[in-house]
Amino acid sequence: MTARRTHDAALAALLAVLMVAAILACLAPFAHAASIAGYPSQAERYRRGLVRSARYVFGMGAPIAVLAAQIHQESAWRPTARSAYASGLAQFTPDTVKTMARMHPAELGSAQPLDPRWALLALCRYDARLLGMFTGATPADRWAFALAAYNGGPGWIIRDRAKAKAQGLDHLVWFGQVEAVNAGRAPQFFRENRDYPRRIMLRHQALYLSWGPGVDVEGVQ
Structure with a gap:
């Protein structure tokens, strides 16, 4: 036995x-x-959630590749990521978390930036809000304005545009126009802010085009 x-x-x-x-x-x-x-393997865990949230907010033609690239840039798909000022997949600041929860109580409920589902939907909602604040000569310019506003605050982008217009530049063109204008930020924050749209749209977006549509950046230098 x-x-x-x-x-x-x-x-x-x-x-x-x-x-x-x-x-x-x-x-x-x-x-x-x-x-x-070329994207982190953990991104696959949140792929369906992002696609669902993106289509819910932007419709079936949602620029999923840009949104995925933004999360790549913000947190490298780590839901518990924290920095000195922000947390979660979308790296929201406490003030932005409170604002989004207050503006979309039915969809988002209480503020939960470390919950991936909450963060993905809130990111899409916040991007849509910023896109509504800015016009652009092209979809790429408009998204660059919105992304720069996500990173550094819409108030700074509004001031940058006003200064660019006063200097005779095209305030509807981000790349090579408003992008080059600093309305008063410290140099290190200015460099980070200008690098943010370029990293997302010109570098990371290409990694996620198999997930869904992106934003055309052909011709952007």
Whole structure:
């Protein structure tokens, strides 16, 4: 009987090992695909949630690649990411968290920036709000204005546009026009703010075009 129990235990252990190996083999292509694409493998965990939130807010033509690229830039898809001023997938500041919860109580409920579902929907809502504040010569310019406002606050972008217009620049064009104008920010914050739209739209967006549409940046220098 002892030998029989030993044999059965060994067989059960072998089957468990084979089952784990089979599961890992099934998951491997997904991790491999993500690594080939160049985005963090954990992004796949939130892909459906982002697509759902993006289409809910922007419609079926939602610029999913830009939104995914923005999360890539903000938190590298880490829902518990924290900085000195912000937290969560979307890296919202406490003031923005409170504002979004107050403006969309039915959709967002209480403020929960570390909840991925909350953060994804709130990011889409906030981007839509910023897009509504700014016009642009092209969709790429308009999104650049909105993204810069997300990073540094819409008040600064409004002042930058006014100063650009006063200087004879095209206040509806971000790239090479308003982008070059500083209405008064400290140099380090100004550089970070100008780099933000470029990283998202010209670098990270390309990694997520397989997820859905992006914003055309052809011709942008």
